Amino acid sequence: MHPSPVLLKLIVVSILLTVTTVIGYRPWPHLKPNTSDLMYGSSKKFEGSSEFVQMRYHMGPVLTANITIHIIWYGRWQKSQKKIIREFINSISAVDAKRPSVAGWWKTVQLYTDQTGANISHTVHLGEEKNDRFYSHGKSLTRLSIQSVIKSAVTARTKPLPINPKGGLFLLLTSDDVYVQDFCGQVCGFHYFTFPSIVGYTLPYAWVGNSAKLCPGVCAYPFAVPAYMTGLKPLKSPNGDAGVDGMISVIGHEIAELATNPLVNAWYAGQDPVAPVEIADLCEGIYGTGGGGSYTGQMLNDRDGATFNMNGIRRRYLVQWVWNHIVNYCTGPNALDQ
Numbered sequence: 257m258h259p260s261p262v263l264l265k266l267i268v269v270s271i272l273l274t275v276t277t278v279i280g281y282r283p284w285p286h287l288k289p290n291t292s293d294l295m296y297g298s299s300k301k302f303e304g305s306s307e308f309v310q311m312r313y314h315m316g317p318v319l320t321a322n323i324t325i326h327i328i329w330y331g332r333w334q335k336s337q338k339k340i341i342r343e344f345i346n347s348i349s350a351v352d353a354k355r356p357s358v359a360g361w362w363k364t365v366q367l368y369t370d371q372t373g374a375n376i377s378h379t380v381h382l383g384e385e386k387n388d389r390f391y392s393h394g395k396s397l398t399r400l401s402i403q404s405v406i407k408s409a410v411t412a413r414t415k416p417l418p419i420n421p422k423g424g425l426f427l428l429l430t431s432d433d434v435y436v437q438d439f440c441g442q443v444c445g446f447h448y449f450t451f452p453s454i455v456g457y458t459l460p461y462a463w464v465g466n467s468a469k470l471c472p473g474v475c476a477y478p479f480a481v482p483a484y485m486t487g488l489k490p491l492k493s494p495n496g497d498a499g500v501d502g503m504i505s506v507i508g509h510e511i512a513e514l515a516t517n518p519l520v521n522a523w524y525a526g527q528d529p530v531a532p533v534e535i536a537d538l539c540e541g542i543y544g545t546g547g548g549g550s551y552t553g554q555m556l557n558d559r560d561g562a563t564f565n566m567n568g569i570r571r572r573y574l575v576q577w578v579w580n581h582i583v584n585y586c587t588g589p590n591a592l593d594q
Contacts, residue, residue, distance in 0.1 A: 432466040516535050
């Protein structure tokens with residue numbers, strides 16, 4: 257079946273021994289098809305549209321100011337890999353991309369507002385970048401040590417990353433030889449905010465890992481297929497790098513949720529703020545019209561047979577849809593790409 261989501265958990269700030277965060281999805285083998293695992297709770301998947309889903313605003317801040325994404329490249333990255341990811345981020349605000357576009361997908365995110373009625377910002381910039389190619393905190397990171405990596409980047413003696421609490425986000429990307437706590441078994445990416453006790457500031461951030469060596473069948477799906485999905489062939493990735501192409505959808509997932517729920521007290525469904533169900537969680541595994549259950553929805557293929565569902569400035573990408581709280585179902589770039 258198609259990827260099921262993972263449990264999104266959130267720990268009270270005072271409990272620092274285990275930092276649980278808002279997570280991206282993939283096809284976890286322990287989730288059974290056609291059960292409650294694929295709806296709420298442990299998987300957070302709610303298939304298609306439903307009158308029972310109530311995405312609510314909980315009065316917290318959202319990112320209405322121009323959004324700047326600062327990348328921390330942890331480990332060894334090829335120039336071609338960085339280029340794929342940079343161009344995806346730059347495509348979010350692009351006005352001249354062919355439809356369906358990444359910018360059209362972002363318009364659903366823009367529908368969300370704060371308590372003054374101000375919408376999520378249209379403008380998403382790629383900010384400054386920091387390379388940590390020598391694995392300063394090792395090749396096995398915990399959720400807390402991820403915050404230490406961010407601290408090192410913002411307090412570096414040379415070219416520290418800037419701090420902008422209003423619209424600045426930190427995107428920590430780990431290379432394919434780095435293991436992060438719960439990676440592959442429970443998460444492919446997550447978002448949260450930094451603790452002042454560790455970083456010195458409260459700053460929204462996300463982590464996404466390259467699964468190419470560790471678990472491509474889980475976190476690079478559908479460009480790689482897990483062994484238990486016998487008979488299913490992987491799809492051809494649009495940029496020739498299954499690991500990075502798999503990361504793109506998780507990056508989009510986390511950026512959309514960071515914009516609408518940066519401090520985990522703004523837009524989410526469900527009654528439990530410790531385990532909020534956010535705008536990308538509700539559309540896990542849905543990439544096109546008709547998606548839901550084990551069906552991804554209608555996707556596109558280019559001349560070379562690569563699969564995608566939206567266009568960037570110069571590249572094509574496969575990115576999951578997000579929840580539209582106005583119409584109460586998942587929408588993609590076609591709905592608002594005008």
